[in-house]
Amino acid sequence: xxxxxxxxxxxxxxxxxxxxxxNLMALYVxxxxxxxxxxxILFLFNLVLADFLLLVSLPFRIDxxxxxxxxxxxxAWCRINLFMLAVNRSGSIAFMTAVALDRYFKVVHPxxxxxxxxxxxxxxxxxxxxxxxxxxxxxxxxxxxxxMVENNGTNISICRSFSSYKNPSVGxxxxxxxxxxxxxxxxxxxxxxxxxxxxxxxxRHMDKEKKVRRAIRTVLVIVGxxxxxxFPGIATGLTAMYLTKMGKEYCNGYILNSQLFSLSIGxxxxxxxxDPVIYLFSSSMxxxxxxxxxxxxxxxQLNLSRRGSTTSGSDF
Numbered sequence: 001x002x003x004x005x006x007x008x009x010x011x012x013x014x015x016x017x018x019x020x021x022x023n024l025m026a027l028y029v030x031x032x033x034x035x036x037x038x039x040x041i042l043f044l045f046n047l048v049l050a051d052f053l054l055l056v057s058l059p060f061r062i063d064x065x066x067x068x069x070x071x072x073x074x075x076a077w078c079r080i081n082l083f084m085l086a087v088n089r090s091g092s093i094a095f096m097t098a099v100a101l102d103r104y105f106k107v108v109h110p111x112x113x114x115x116x117x118x119x120x121x122x123x124x125x126x127x128x129x130x131x132x133x134x135x136x137x138x139x140x141x142x143x144x145x146x147x148m149v150e151n152n153g154t155n156i157s158i159c160r161s162f163s164s165y166k167n168p169s170v171g172x173x174x175x176x177x178x179x180x181x182x183x184x185x186x187x188x189x190x191x192x193x194x195x196x197x198x199x200x201x202x203x204r205h206m207d208k209e210k211k212v213r214r215a216i217r218t219v220l221v222i223v224g225x226x227x228x229x230x231f232p233g234i235a236t237g238l239t240a241m242y243l244t245k246m247g248k249e250y251c252n253g254y255i256l257n258s259q260l261f262s263l264s265i266g267x268x269x270x271x272x273x274x275d276p277v278i279y280l281f282s283s284s285m286x287x288x289x290x291x292x293x294x295x296x297x298x299x300x301q302l303n304l305s306r307r308g309s310t311t312s313g314s315d316f
Contacts, residue, residue, distance in 0.1 A: 004262045009065045011266040015273045016058050022276030023051045029289045039122035043098045044279055046126045050091030051272040057084040058269060064159065071159035075146050078159035083140040086161065090133040090182055092271050096222050097186045099282055103215045104193040108200050136178045139171025183234045190223045218281040225278060229271040232264035
């Protein structure tokens with residue numbers, strides 16, 4: 001617990017300070033140009049909402065770590081806090097995947113009926129995603145996630161959704177399975193989208209056109225953010241599950257890996273700080289607003305998109 005309480009809080013504080021300005025700007029831009037929303041912008045807006053679930057919950061985790069992982073906010077808020085953090089992870093993954101699939105259909109299947117989706121239909125898709133994501137994480141609200149442990153002779157309350165359960169409930173098992181599946185299934189989709197877009201662009205000799213190059217860059221940025229943020233957690237989590245079945249002789253390895261798993265949380269929460277990079281590549285509206293803000297400082301002058309102002313509806 002000592003190593004986690006020492007190294008993780010500064011990392012989370014930095015991520016909070018980096019993620020808050022970018023997501024506040026994205027929220028301002030998307031709300032200001034509400035009338036220009038297209039499906040991609042609507043998915044990006046929901047990605048911002050998922051990030052805010054993290055930003056609201058993160059200070060409580062930071063406080064918890066600074067207290068040596070002693071949770072002082074009670075059982076109810078422990079469940080709600082872990083629920084919100086899990087929904088942030090699932091929602092971020094789902095809407096990043098939705099943006100990548102939107103780019104995939106626009107490039108690979110430009111005449112598919114999916115590309116004619118209007119904002120109301122996209123809102124229905126977003127609502128469905130939130131419903132599924134929230135339903136799959138309900139076990140975090142219905143199970144007791146507080147446990148008492150002794151640390152340096154003092155009993156403290158540990159609030160974790162991943163713990164060494166001897167007989168985990170069905171809900172906790174579902175939580176574990178969702179944690180694994182929501183990494184590998186979207187990763188396969190993202191890699192497939194990247195590969196197919198690259199192949200189609202080369203075959204059609206479109207790889208030099210600006211808007212289609214931006215499409216593949218968007219998907220590659222999403223893949224990069226996805227792997228950086230979520231791979232450390234899934235790698236250490238699966239290793240922990242493997243070590244629990246290897247016997248007591250691997251106890252020290254399990255303890256070390258458990259500490260690495262806890263530290264990997266820093267990478268998981270990093271997605272809220274890196275998601276504004278996805279907004280830059282995905283939305284000309286957000287990109288031009290950032291350029292104008294930088295130009296106003298007078299330190300650097302950046303050219304605005306030739307396609308028009310920040311009110312442009314084109315985000316491909």
